[in-house]
Amino acid sequence: MNKTPNSLRFTIGIFGSTNAGKSTLLNALVGESVSITSSVKGTTTDSVKKAYELEGVGAVLFIDTAGLDDESELGKERVKKAVTEIDRVDLAIVVLKNEALNEQETTLVKKLKEKQIETLFVINKFDESLVNLSLENSVSLNLLKDSVDEIYTHIKKIFDKKSEKREIFDGVLGENELVVLITPIDEAAPKGRMILPQTQALRDILDKKSHAFVSQNTNIDELLANFSKKPNLIVADSQYIQEVVKTSPKELKITTFSILMARLKGDLKGLVDGANMLDRLKENDKILIAEACSHRYVEGDIARTKIPKLLEKYLGFKPNLTYTCGKEFGDIDEFSLIIHCGGCMLNRKTMLNRQQTAKNKNIAITNYGVLISKTQGVLDRVIEIFDEL
Ligand SMILES: Nc1nc2c(ncn2[C@@H]2O[C@H](COP(=O)(O)OP(=O)(O)OP(=O)(O)O)[C@@H](O)[C@H]2O)c(=O)[nH]1
Numbered sequence: 001m002n003k004t005p006n007s008l009r010f011t012i013g014i015f016g017s018t019n020a021g022k023s024t025l026l027n028a029l030v031g032e033s034v035s036i037t038s039s040v041k042g043t044t045t046d047s048v049k050k051a052y053e054l055e056g057v058g059a060v061l062f063i064d065t066a067g068l069d070d071e072s073e074l075g076k077e078r079v080k081k082a083v084t085e086i087d088r089v090d091l092a093i094v095v096l097k098n099e100a101l102n103e104q105e106t107t108l109v110k111k112l113k114e115k116q117i118e119t120l121f122v123i124n125k126f127d128e129s130l131v132n133l134s135l136e137n138s139v140s141l142n143l144l145k146d147s148v149d150e151i152y153t154h155i156k157k158i159f160d161k162k163s164e165k166r167e168i169f170d171g172v173l174g175e176n177e178l179v180v181l182i183t184p185i186d187e188a189a190p191k192g193r194m195i196l197p198q199t200q201a202l203r204d205i206l207d208k209k210s211h212a213f214v215s216q217n218t219n220i221d222e223l224l225a226n227f228s229k230k231p232n233l234i235v236a237d238s239q240y241i242q243e244v245v246k247t248s249p250k251e252l253k254i255t256t257f258s259i260l261m262a263r264l265k266g267d268l269k270g271l272v273d274g275a276n277m278l279d280r281l282k283e284n285d286k287i288l289i290a291e292a293c294s295h296r297y298v299e300g301d302i303a304r305t306k307i308p309k310l311l312e313k314y315l316g317f318k319p320n321l322t323y324t325c326g327k328e329f330g331d332i333d334e335f336s337l338i339i340h341c342g343g344c345m346l347n348r349k350t351m352l353n354r355q356q357t358a359k360n361k362n363i364a365i366t367n368y369g370v371l372i373s374k375t376q377g378v379l380d381r382v383i384e385i386f387d388e389l
């Protein structure tokens, strides 16, 4: 069960001042000692993550963060990291001591409100507490003595309220329909298994009580000979979409795994608008390629080899590319376009936040999958199936 990738888990961040009892809370919630606790301020440095299976909610990811009032030189860096976690959480638990909020806590609460993040306050009734803090959506308890059942009840309530359960074929696939999946196995394919979008697609087709036909053959004309009725939808790997479109009758519905994932992960309309910006891009405009995970450069790498080639061919000039990877974009003001990775390791919340950050600065943003279809001249064809666009 713990195989569920973190990007698909309901993510719960634990925030607050040093010594508030954040790590004590994480340990109590999961019933084991996963985060070190001590009376020394600043015990938690890097975020501590714990994947957990919660009855009624499913796969969750807890993130215990560093205290927000750590003012040492290193502490400031830790605080910065803790604050960036805010963008990926579905629920923030703010641990407070039973006393008036300090400056950092007040700023945190303001930020959570601005970002419209569901927040639960845990008021840790330290034995020595003085004031009676009363806050909406809060649980008061002594973390060292009391059960955390009430906190779990709140988590479940918030989960039920906000979880819009989204699946890959929502809105495009009904019951008893036939989907053809075109997934050529090339050198980049992992040994002995399918990649996540393919597995997710197969699972959702079964959940929707429909049927899948999986093939490596990109010649759809040839494939159609296998069926007595036309497939309702064809989903192809982005890299082969041009061939698939070319060999398909016009009336067939076609899309790519990447387009479906872009819609599941983020705002597809925004990403399509971002890709269409290519038609207005000028030679000296700067493009940022943003990858969520750091990895070693490999020959034929999508970001450093395939995308630059596709761009140059489409634009007719060498694109002015800059690369970044990791949790933050850094300074994006100088760019006209951001091309983001597929975000397989990011959750929807993070992707939407990144799109919003770019939008606020009037910078176009798209992702690899949408860009590939755009540069291959098939973008309009592969998004036709979505009524919302
Ligand atoms: N007396 C009392 N002590 C508590 C309570 N909850 C936590 N503590 C203690 O307070 C200290 C700090 O708790 P932690 O859980 O490490 O605090 P934290 O918020 O993770 O702190 P940092 O990692 O430094 O940011 C530990 O020694 C805990 O045992 C409580 O309800 N009462």
Ligand SMILES: [Mg+2]
Binding pocket: 022, 023, 024, 035, 036, 037, 043, 044, 064, 065
């Ligand atoms: Mg801690």
